[in-house]
Amino acid sequence: MSELKRILQQITALSDVPDPAVLKRLIEELRVSDKEPALANQNIQTLIDILHQHPEYGDGLSSFVLKLIIQYRQISLYTDTGIMSDQGFFNSLRRLVGHRFLPILPQDDSVVELVGYLFDKRTDERWLANIETQKWDELVQLLRVEEKHLDLVATAKNSILNAIIILSYRISGLGLHPDLMDSYPQMLNYSASFVAQNQEAVLFVNQYRQAHELDTLTDITPEQAVDPAPLLVMIEQCEDIVATIRKRIYKTGISIRLTNMMLRLDQSLQRMRILTELVTDDHQRRDRAVIELIQTLITTANRRYSIGHLIDNNTKLLSRKVTENASRVGEHYISTDKAGYQKMLKKASIGGFVIAFMATIKILAYQLALAPMGRAFINSMIYGLGFVFIHVIRGTVATKQPAMTAAAIASTISEGSGKKSHQLNKLSELVVDILRTQFIAIMGNVMLAIPVALIISFAWLQYTGAPMIGTEKAGHLLHDLDPFHSLALPHAAIAGVYLFLAGLIAGYYDNLAVYNKVGARIQRHKLLQYILPVSWLKRLGGFIEANLGAIMGNFLFGVFLGSTATIGYIFGLPIDIRHIAFASANLAHGLFNISADDISWSLILISILGVALIGMVNLIVSFSLALFVALRSKEVRFFEWSRLTKLVFGHIISHPSDFFWPRDKPMKYARIDSQGHMIFDDTSAQKNGKAIPSNYVVRRLSDVRILPESKQAVAQNAEASTDIYYDSQPQGDHTQPHNSPKKVVNLDDGLADEELNSTPYTDDIQYDKVTKTLNTIDNDDTVGHESNHADDKSTGDAKTPLPKPKKPPKLPD
Template sequence: MSELKRILQQITALSDVPDPVVLKRLINELRVSDREPALANQNIQSLIDILRQHPEYADGLASFVLKLIIEYRQIALYTDTGIMSDQGFFNSLRRLIGHRFLPLLPQEDSVVELVGYLFNKRSDERWLANIERDKWDALVELLKVNEQHLDLVATAKNNILNAIIILSYRISGIGLHPDLMESYPQILNYSASFVAQNQEAVLFVNQYRQAHELDTLTDITPEKAVDPAPLLVMLEQCEGIVATVRKRIYKTGISIRLTNMMLRLDQSLQRMRILTELVTDDHQKRDHAVIELVQTLITTANRRYSIGYLIDNNTKLLSRKVTENASRVGEHYISTDKAGYQKMFKKASIGGFVIAFMATIKILAYQLALAPMGRAFVNSMIYGLGFVFIHVIRGTVATKQPAMTAAAIASTISDGSGKKSRQLTKLSELVVDILRTQFIAIMGNVMLAIPVALIISFAWLQYTGAPMIDTTKAEHLLHDLDPFRSLALPHAAIAGVYLFLSGLIAGYYDNLAVYNHVGARIQRHRLLRYVLPKSWLQRLGGFVEANLGAIMGNFLFGVFLGSTATIGFIFGLPIDIRHIAFASANLAHGLFNISADQISWSVILLSILGVALIGIVNLMVSFSLALFVALRSKEVRFFEWGRLTKLVFGHIISHPSDFFWPRDKPMKYARIDSQGHMIFDDTSAQKSGKPLPSNYVVRRLSDVRILPESKQAGAQNAQTSTDIYYANQPKGDHIQPHAPPKKVIDLDDGLVDEELNSVPYANDIQYGKTNNLSADSSAQNQRHRTDQNSADQSMSAPDSKPAGDAKTPLPKPKKPPKLPS
């Protein structure tokens, strides 16, 4: 503690001329290993105790940090740090690879470079994450700035307010982007929300600067605080629109570009909310906003040159794209009740019946004299066309994990589905239902593939008088199933990876079909319109659009299976595939055609064990990868996997039958029905669960506040639903609380409304007092008050610029101290 005191004394003494080296000494003293969370909390507690005993140290540290930060460029910190870049992946990758050979020049006037110098250890992010939230709260609460340093606070607030304006314009640009409008044309009905939030942001910033007199670099406490509620209402409306667009993705499809755009819009809205809370008078919200911003800054500064972090972010983007789109028809692999369980068994039985013939054709194809590439082509066609045929006749192949499963998993841990502990509990129950469904699918495949393969071998022998395969080939088939003397299990793992990839491919083509309107475009094809009747063409277009993902996923899965062995042969690698359904058919052919002196109980039991283990490996690998993608898209942290595993194993111990037989009372999921189909509702906003009202954009009137029940306010009557309550409502029967604004412009009416044409759009969302005056007189009064306030301030401060001007330039900061290399 004595060393901490000495450093704090030095910081207090140097608060007027801050040196980053001294602050780095303090951080080095607090730094511990990321494996010592108790020691990290102990060190922070020691710092808190010293600051409580010596308030002058707390003031010195606060003014030191504030003065140091002000010397650097801050606006990019608020507007860019921690928000997804719109730069392409390959451009960013090329830039970072070039940094390895020829280092990039650091932006020496950026706060990010300062933080990168202070927190230069890779473990900093992890040991800081181990510090308890209450200790962060206590530390931030102690770091208060005295009145003599309010000019520093004013400068910092000016930067924050400028950042709010910049983010507001960016949100408007993204919200009105053509790609977003094409994805969701109805957004035109609510597009004024993105414009109105900008109006609210500018008004809030102007009023805040004027009330706090920030343009004179003082930060007074006004008699009446500037209320951020109208701005927060508009941000909430924008978030509701984004949530609605997300719910329509299964209808409209989504591209990587649009996924990036939606993520940046989400992050920008969240950042704007944090910045608004930074300048409000709610101390608790302000302190939490400081902590969140600091943690984001440290993470970004620590990883700004990391190729792994770039890949990590973009794979999360791909994961989000996969899980946010699901097959509307496709293949479904989740059943929660007995009816769905029985239906899955029937579909798997159809698949097992066909697979027995596919395995037989593949065995017979080996008698053809083919070159390696010819062998790969024949095997790929057998697998691929066979899987597509199974899908067309409504069968299924065991252990397949389509992208819909990942979307279903992600839906149980959505942002609005409750606390993380409850979400993981629900997810563990979904895992049980998925594994049980996969079990019955495997049984359906195996229970049909084995007897049908035996019947085929027996019928071949009876019809031709010779066995279908010789004893050497039969022995080879059984050897390939041996889990101990062959590479059956590693080959099963390779098949599991292919099963997972086929799910991603299915999701990709499902999305492609919807996003590119493949069905409607097929119906407009000139040749097809000439050849086919209109009703047939409509059915063809609908079938292709609904099943393109499943068809391509199955076909390419077959290509993967059929070509792997040939690729291994060409490159001299011991790689091949093993799938439980084909393994069971090969088991039947091998046992029937092997010579009597070679067959024994040990061979039979070992082969059966091999088939079972192949199925387990197929299932676990493909399911684990699908689960990983789903959880990654929701940014579930690594240590939470352990909690999920404990929940699943606890269920195995307590209710093992649930993994093999449907529960008496099936589980119900918010967005998954009993057949495993995703439930989508694009008519409601994410938070309120009610339809978006037609008068979604409301005028901002004076003295507004958000009702606590407004988030749950119904929109059953669109004409009486608003999100704000007017505190100074005039008395009288002709104006009722919650009355909608008189002038609300619907931007989807073709822009031919006489009222819209008569009033400039900039004045359409106009801000004035709540009274009985007309809109024009209210606007004139507003301009008169603004002019009067500007005149009054000009008289009191003749050298200053008009208060409340969002374009008022800030004083140019001094050149920051050069950081040690």
């Protein structure tokens, strides 16, 4: 404790001339390994005890930190840190790879560089995450600023208010972006929300500056606090609109660019809410906002030059795109009741019947003398066209994990589906349903593929008088199934990856068909209009738009399977594929055509075991990848994976039959029906579940217009200065609050229109050269010093450059 106290004494003594090295010593004294959470909490508790005993240390530490950070650029901290960049992946990757060879020059005036100097260990992020929230709250409450240092608070608050304005304009730009409006044309009816939030932000910032007298670099406590409720209401309305657009993605499709845009819009709205809470009088919410910003800043500082983090962020973006748009029509691998279970068995049986013939054709094709690429082409066509044919006749191939599966998993852990423990319980039950559905799909494939393959071999022998394949080829087929003496299981894992990729491809093409309106465009094709009748053309367009994803996913899955062995042969790699359905058909052909001298019970049992293990590996790999993508899109942390695994294994022990046979009482999920189809709706996130009404926005736009330039000169001589003119305002007097129009729009946000519109925009935000912040023109100062403003350039204008801020202290290398 003595060392901590000595450092705090030094910090208090140096609060007027802060040195980052002293603060770094305090952090090093508190730092522990990320694997020692108890010690981390003990050190923070020690710091809290010292601050309780010596309140002057709390003021010294807070003023030290404030004086240090105000020497750096803060606005980018609030507006950019922790918010996804719109820079492309390859540009960012090129910049970071270049940093490895020729380091990027640090931005010495950035707070992020300061934090990167203070928290320079990779484990700092995890170390700080181990500290209990209660201790963070208690520590922040002890860091109070005395009245003599309120100028520091005022400077910090000015930066926060500036950031609110900047974020507000960015939100307006993103919310009114053409790509967003194209994806949801009805949004034009609600676009005023993004404009109105900007007006509320400007009004809130102006009122807050004036009430707290921040322009005089102090921070008084006003008699009546500035109410942030109207601004928070508009932020909530913008969030509801984004949620509504997300729910319509299955109709409109989505692109990576639009996914990025909506994610940035979500993050910007959330950051704007945090910044608003940061300057309010609610101490608890303000302290939580401080903690969240600190954690975000430390995380960003640790990862700003990390290539792994860049890849991590972009794969999360891809995961979000995959899970936000699921197939409407096509393959589904979730059933919750007996009817869905039986339906999957029938579809899998159809698939198994066709696969027996596909496996036979593939075996016979090996007798053709073909070059490697020719063999790859033939095999790819056998697989690809066969899988497409299975889909067209409404069959299915086991162990595939379509994008819909990932979307269904993600829907159980969505923001509105309850607490995390409840979400994980639901997810574990969904995992059970998926695995049971996959089990019956495998059984359906195998139970038809084996007997049909045996019948084909028997019929071939009867009609030709010779076996379909020789004993050497039969032995080779059985050897490929041996899990101990061949690479059957690694090859099954490769097939599992392909099964998962086929699902992603299906989701991509489903999205592509919807996003580009392929069905409607086919119907407008001039050549097709000339060839086909209107009814046929309409059916063709509808069929392609509904099934393009499943067709392309199945076909390309077949290409992957058919070409892998050839690619391995060309490059000298021991790679191939093993799929449960084809392995079962090969088992039947091999056992029927092998010589009687070579057959034995051990060979039969090992081959059957190999088929079973191939199916397990196929399923585990494909399902694990689908689960990983879904949970990654929702940013589920690693320790939650372990909780999920325990829940699933607990279910295996308590109710093993649920993995093989439907439950008596099927589980119900919010967005999945008993047949495994996603349930889509267009309702917003409101409590009553109704769609966004047309009067949802606080309609201040109807009675507001920008003051024309011809009237701006007149307004300069008035008692108040304003940049907005109200149509309903009395003539000749611009200082009185405007009267609300007689026709009041009914609001469904619970706020009265008179309260929202009680104060007009009487302040004009502009840059002031003296304070170097976004400040408002004081009404009294405008009247009393009007002549001085004409000659004095200290207020700044468009032609006068802003003065450069004081350079922060140089950080040690």
